[in-house]
Amino acid sequence: MKLAYFMDIPLEEVNIEGAKNVKIRWLISKKDNAPHFAMRMFEVEPDGFTPYHTHEWEHEVFVLQGTGSLVSKDGEKEFKQWDVMFVPPNETHQFRNTGNDLLRFLCIIPHPEQIKKPEKRKNPLQGKTVSTC
Amino acid sequence: MKLAYFMDIPLEEVNIEGAKNVKIRWLISKKDNAPHFAMRMFEVEPDGFTPYHTHEWEHEVFVLQGTGSLVSKDGEKEFKQWDVMFVPPNETHQFRNTGNDLLRFLCIIPHPEQIKKPEKRKNPLQGKTVSTC
Numbered sequence: 001m002k003l004a005y006f007m008d009i010p011l012e013e014v015n016i017e018g019a020k021n022v023k024i025r026w027l028i029s030k031k032d033n034a035p036h037f038a039m040r041m042f043e044v045e046p047d048g049f050t051p052y053h054t055h056e057w058e059h060e061v062f063v064l065q066g067t068g069s070l071v072s073k074d075g076e077k078e079f080k081q082w083d084v085m086f087v088p089p090n091e092t093h094q095f096r097n098t099g100n101d102l103l104r105f106l107c108i109i110p111h112p113e114q115i116k117k118p119e120k121r122k123n124p125l126q127g128k129t130v131s132t133c
Numbered sequence: 134m135k136l137a138y139f140m141d142i143p144l145e146e147v148n149i150e151g152a153k154n155v156k157i158r159w160l161i162s163k164k165d166n167a168p169h170f171a172m173r174m175f176e177v178e179p180d181g182f183t184p185y186h187t188h189e190w191e192h193e194v195f196v197l198q199g200t201g202s203l204v205s206k207d208g209e210k211e212f213k214q215w216d217v218m219f220v221p222p223n224e225t226h227q228f229r230n231t232g233n234d235l236l237r238f239l240c241i242i243p244h245p246e247q248i249k250k251p252e253k254r255k256n257p258l259q260g261k262t263v264s265t266c
Contacts, residue, residue: 001226002219003203003210009217027217028193034219036243037170039193060161060172062195062239064215070136077136082197084142084160086135086167093134106195108241110169 002032016132018051037110044103050133052094057115059087059107066103069096107133135165149265151184170243175266177236183266185227190248192220192240199236202229240266
């Protein structure tokens with residue numbers, strides 16, 4: 001069993017095109033022998049955002065602190081502490097910090113080999129580590 | 134996409150043998166068409182606890198507020214706000230509130246049909262809703 005304080009888990013830069021001032025902690029991952037999915041914590045600075053993008057896996061998100069907006073094809077929706085968000089597979093999305101303080105949220109994703117894929121489609125990230133949200 | 138405040142998601146009793154003063158909110162589940170796993174929030178009163186039990190699926194846990202202890206075959210380990218816990222499959226465990234305030238934590242589990250099972254073993258809860266932690 002693993003029991004750890006979040007601050008004791010490394011904070012890593014997210015250097016992905018379209019992301020600004022975003023960092024990540026892999027709280028629970030394959031390194032812990034988690035069989036199905038990974039729990040990550042994202043930290044987004046007041047002027048930061050994740051990429052506006054889409055992919056074949058879902059996000060299950062819980063906002064720990066701060067305020068922001070969820071951007072999608074339907075526009076921008078504000079979120080706050082202890083809001084929960086579900087981004088289905090293949091829906092374009094972005095998380096933006098719209099406040100003056102650090103935004104922290106959890107984002108859980110399936111391991112790449114767990115992703116249910118429609119036939120005739122391929123996931124180019126299959127087998128790779130997914131560091132974006 | 135779903136965006137909801139946790140308080141707007143129903144709080145349900147957990148009436149399972151071995152549990153005391155535990156409630157659950159299914160924040161993200163199959164009802165949201167989540168394809169792989171469910172995010173639940175547990176609320177445990179100061180004198181409450183989840184069952185001391187084991188099963189074939191893992192828990193990925195994040196402590197939102199309060200203090201408690203994780204009981205396993207190795208004894209009892211204290212946890213606090215913003216601690217993260219990983220309980221691997223088939224490890225006996227229990228979450229106890231050891232503080233004077235409400236304990237709230239997230240607990241993410243795979244959908245029953247997603248569970249990787251060793252051959253020759255069967256999961257009696259296969260296909261049923263798993264309300265325990």
